[in-house]
Amino acid sequence: MSRYDAIIIGAGHNGLTCAAYLAMNGLTVKVVERRKVVGGAAVTEEFHPGFRNSVAAYTVSLLNPQVIADLDLAGHGLRIVERRAQNFLPAPDGSYLLTGEGHTHQSLAKLSERDSLEIDAFNAELETIADVLRQFVLRAPPNVVEGVSLNTLRESFNALESGAILRRLSLEQQRLLLDLFTLSAGEMLDDRFESDLVKALFGFDAIVGHYASPYAAGSAYVMLHHAFGEVNGRKGRWGHAIGGMGAITQAMAASARSHGAEIETDAGVREILVENGHAIGVTLDNGETLRGRYIVSNVNPTLLYTRLVPQAALPAPFAKRIAQYRNGSGTFRMNVALSALPSFTALPGAGDHLTSGIIIAPSLAYMERAYQDARQFGWSREPVVEMLIPSTLDDSLSPPGAHIASLFCQHVAPTLPEGKSWDDHREEVADLMIATVDRYAPGFAQSVIARQILSPLDLEREFGLIGGDIFHGKLTLNQLFSARPLLGHADYRGPLKGLYHCGAGAHPGGGVTGAPGYNAAQTVLRDHQRIFL
Incomplete structure (x- = not known):
């Protein structure tokens, strides 16, 4: 029977991040991964002879710069390039919006003079809020605890420090922050802009991975969540990892291994072993048992607590609450091999716009209809599609x-x-997605050589994304910050001693960030120091 200081379940990007930090601090670490390759949803695979792509996660922006630096991802081969344009939104009437340096105002001049003046102010406001909230990304949120203890005092100081960060915002900025956490994106955007395409530009970020209308309360936060990113030190940018998203996780795995971590693939976990309220190890699908002081889970909380942890080991109140944890982001992914680049009616031919995020969703009303359709019929008759051509x-x-x-x-x-x-x-739905792009770029359907399809059920089976939920749980107010995944467990510790959360089901949530992995590692290291120092 093998023994380690830490066993990490899942070699997705957060599991690998956590492993690297623990290993570089001297712990013996074993990462076990169910799939045959590391990376989780951030993986590059060949889906047709000669054609490779990022299979699930597909773009770079939220990857934390401190994680990039600490793990020396560049030294392990990672190279990220910025898109030459940020977003391209074609409209059925032939108009379009193209954003990015040298593009935004030139494009907006044809749509709305008012919005051309307003968009910089709105972006600046979002960036001000995002810049403050970035300070919460690589730290555990205040954890809600009962009773009076040293832990209560520690969390009280954490709450005071968090409040001090927020007090740096002006009163007007605090009002905006409140709106971003409680209002719908649609309400905010209707108040600020007149062009449907400008509203759609921001509104799309409010529904990415969020199975809801852009007019749903709280959707403004999802919009803000996507404003946290940066590429190569340039805030608010989106980019591409050369070699696909798998290049990120390959570099993370190399970093973890360089510090002594062991990584085993094709090693799914059948069960977490529990003795007297302590998580003490795992049993693999092949029957092998591994023992560890710290069992760190990178899987969705629903999977962790319904399939891996014995139900009898869970406190009854916790089991009841985690059963109500909400998943399901309404996501359908495709990768297609093309014989030629698409040519859009709104902006024909090649150009910087083909390096951007191409958003087919010309208005908030279009997004609203897409959501209502999906609720009624199972999928949108006119779906929202973001296409990247990496x-x-x-x-x-x-x-x-x-x-x-x-x-x-x-x-x-x-x-x-x-x-x-x-x-x-x-x-059938894949045909619809191709046809949707073809309406805006005639001939696109004919250029498709091959396609890879991932329905919500496929995403769940292959990557453990429950209901296709790319964020490991909805980004709603009752599942954010101190409530992620549940109140009382925002400190990356589970309800059993020795059990920890390091995946996107922990703060700060979804996206390829590395932040939950970093934060979980710091919690494990603090507990390790208290025990052994």
Whole structure:
């Protein structure tokens, strides 16, 4: 029986981040991964001969710069390049919005003079709030605890420090922060802008991974969540990892191994071993048992507490609350091999816009209809599609003259109505997604050589994303900050001694950030020091 200081369940980017930090601080670390490759949802694979792409996670912005530096990801081969334009939104009437340096105001001049003046102010306001909230990303939120103890005192100081950070905002900025946490994105955007395309630009960020209307209360926070990012020190940017998202996790794995961590793939966990309220090890699918002082989970909290931890070991109040944890982001993913680049009616030919995030969702009303359709029928008749063509920035992904595209599609119901199965309808919905792009870029459908389809059910089976939830749980107010995943467990500690959370189901939530992995590692290291120093 092998023994380690820490056993990490899942070699996704947060699990690898946590492993690297623990190993570089002298702990013996074993990472076990169910799939045959490391990376979790941030992985690059060949889906058609000669064509590789980021299979699930598909773009870079939220990856924390401190994690990049501490793990020396560049030294382990990671290279990130910025898009030459940020976003391109074509409209059915032939108009369009193109954003990014040298593009935004030129494009807006044709749409709305008022919005051209307003967009910089709005971006600046979001950046001010995001800049303050970035200070909460690499720290545990105040944990809600009962009674009077040293832990209560510690969390009280944490809450005071958090309050001091927020007090740096002016009163007007605090009002904006309150609005961003409670209002709908639609309300805020309708008040600020007149152009449908400008509203759609920001509104799209409010529904990414969020199965809801842009007019749903709290959707403004999801919009803010996507404003935290940066690429190569440039805030608010989006980029591409050369070699795809798997290049990030390959570099993380190399970093962890360089510090002595062991990583084993094709090693799914059957059960977490519990004795007298302590998590003490894991049993693998092959029957092997591993023992560890700290069992750190990078899987969705629902999976962790319904499939891996014995139900009899859980405190009854916790078991009841975690059963109410909400998943399901309404996501449908496709990767397509193309014989040629698409040409959009609104902006024909090649250009910087093809390196951007191409958003097919020309208005908030379009997004609203997409959500209502999905609730009623199971998928949108006119879906929201973001298409990236990473081969415009990275020629290692496809043969010369050919290209690959990522399609991130919403809305679709995590579970189809009337007892229907995604296995029976995935091809039909994939046809719809291709046809949607083809309406804006005629000839696109004919250029498709091959396609990889991931329905919500496929995403759950392959990557453990419950209901296709890319964030390991909804980003709603009752599942954020001190309430992620549950009140009383925001400190990365589970309800059993020795059990920890390091995945996106912990603060600060979803996206390829590395932040939950970093924060969980700091918690484990503090506990380790209290025991052994």
